Amino acid sequence: MRIDVLTVLPGLFDCFLKEGVIGKAISSGKVEVKVHNIRDFTTDKHRVVDDVPYGGGPGMVLKPEPIFRAYDELTKEGEKPYVLLTEPWGEKFNQEMAVELSKKPRLMIICGRYEGVDERVKSLVDREVSIGDYVLTGGELPAMVIMDAVLRLIPGVLGNLESLRADSFSDRGLLGYPNYTRPAEFRGMKVPEVLLSGHHKKIESWRKEQSLRKTLERRPEIIENLKRKGLLTKEELE
Ligand SMILES: Nc1cc(-c2ccc3ccn(Cc4ccc(CN5CCCCC5)cc4)c3c2)n[nH]1
Numbered sequence: 001m002r003i004d005v006l007t008v009l010p011g012l013f014d015c016f017l018k019e020g021v022i023g024k025a026i027s028s029g030k031v032e033v034k035v036h037n038i039r040d041f042t043t044d045k046h047r048v049v050d051d052v053p054y055g056g057g058p059g060m061v062l063k064p065e066p067i068f069r070a071y072d073e074l075t076k077e078g079e080k081p082y083v084l085l086t087e088p089w090g091e092k093f094n095q096e097m098a099v100e101l102s103k104k105p106r107l108m109i110i111c112g113r114y115e116g117v118d119e120r121v122k123s124l125v126d127r128e129v130s131i132g133d134y135v136l137t138g139g140e141l142p143a144m145v146i147m148d149a150v151l152r153l154i155p156g157v158l159g160n161l162e163s164l165r166a167d168s169f170s171d172r173g174l175l176g177y178p179n180y181t182r183p184a185e186f187r188g189m190k191v192p193e194v195l196l197s198g199h200h201k202k203i204e205s206w207r208k209e210q211s212l213r214k215t216l217e218r219r220p221e222i223i224e225n226l227k228r229k230g231l232l233t234k235e236e237l238e
Contacts, residue, residue: 001104001154002032004074004081005143006067007111008049010037012140022148025157033147038062041069050114059115067110067121074108081108083126084146085117086139090128093146095173097129101146102153109146111139172231173222175214177207212236 005013013035017026025031039047042065050060075081082104091097101107110121122128131142151157170176180191194206215222226232 001102001106001151002078002081003034003107003109003147003151005033005035005109005111005147006038006070007035007140007143008038008062008113009111009138009140010035013144016144016147021157022151024159025151025154030156031151031154033151036070036074038066038070041066041073043069053115057115061115062112062117062121064118064120067117068124071108071124079106081106083108083110083124084143085110085122085125085128086112086131086142086146087116087128088130088133088135090130093129093131093142093149095149095170098146098149098153101150107150109139109143111143113138113140172226173219174211174226175218175222177210177214208236 007013017023017033017035022033026033038049042048048063049066050062053059053061071083082101084101084107086109110117110125129142129146131145136142178192180195184191184196192206194202197203212223223232227237
């Protein structure tokens with residue numbers, strides 16, 4: 001997969017693209033992520049990327065020309081990207097969308113700043129995406145959240161963990177099961193016996209039951225949603 005990111009703050013992505021699972025996936029060439037400074041696509045001496053909003057109002061708006069110039073330049077050859085624009089009020093990002101986006105060969109993520117992008121930029125956009133009902137200072141953190149959730153789903157990115165990972169849970173949006181590691185008892189708190197039993201079938205069913213119970217308690221709508229889609233097995237429903 002290739003991802004092109006358009007932003008006026010490219011430096012925000014430096015650590016994200018170097019560290020951890022994402023950093024390894026890029027350095028190993030499993031995925032390609034290129035961050036582009038919108039300012040590099042201006043043509044005036046002062047490299048202006050924003051201007052005051054028509055009709056008045058607070059702050060500045062990102063001008064359309066530099067973004068369109070970047071889009072045209074980056075889509076001259078190769079597959080057309082599926083274009084995301086991060087917004088406070090876009091479609092809510094979730095695991096289902098992450099799975100769908102992970103199947104696209106090429107993504108472009110346009111990151112707004114200031115009061116957002118000129119409305120005409122949306123003529124380039126396939127999906128306006130929000131990562132939650134709260135207002136951040138710009139679209140870069142949402143872009144990193146989206147890339148993190150999407151890239152970890154690319155085959156080979158999670159390495160050998162992938163085959164072992166019970167992602168049928170989180171891929172269906174179920175909450176995770178409790179995790180423990182040594183010591184078996186810490187400050188009087190013991191690890192559940194079943195996890196020390198070495199009985200894999202029992203451990204798996206305990207984890208599934210914990211995940212379903214936690215989801216039912218905290219996010220019953222996820223269970224209802226899975227029921228409606230027929231994505232819960234008979235024994236999971238018991
Ligand atoms: N999930 C999530 C994504 C974002 C996000 C994404 C992209 C951008 C680009 C700029 N901001 C900051 C911002 C957004 C909205 C306003 C309100 N303002 C009211 C008057 C008309 C114009 C807009 C102000 C500043 C962004 C914020 N926040 N949260």
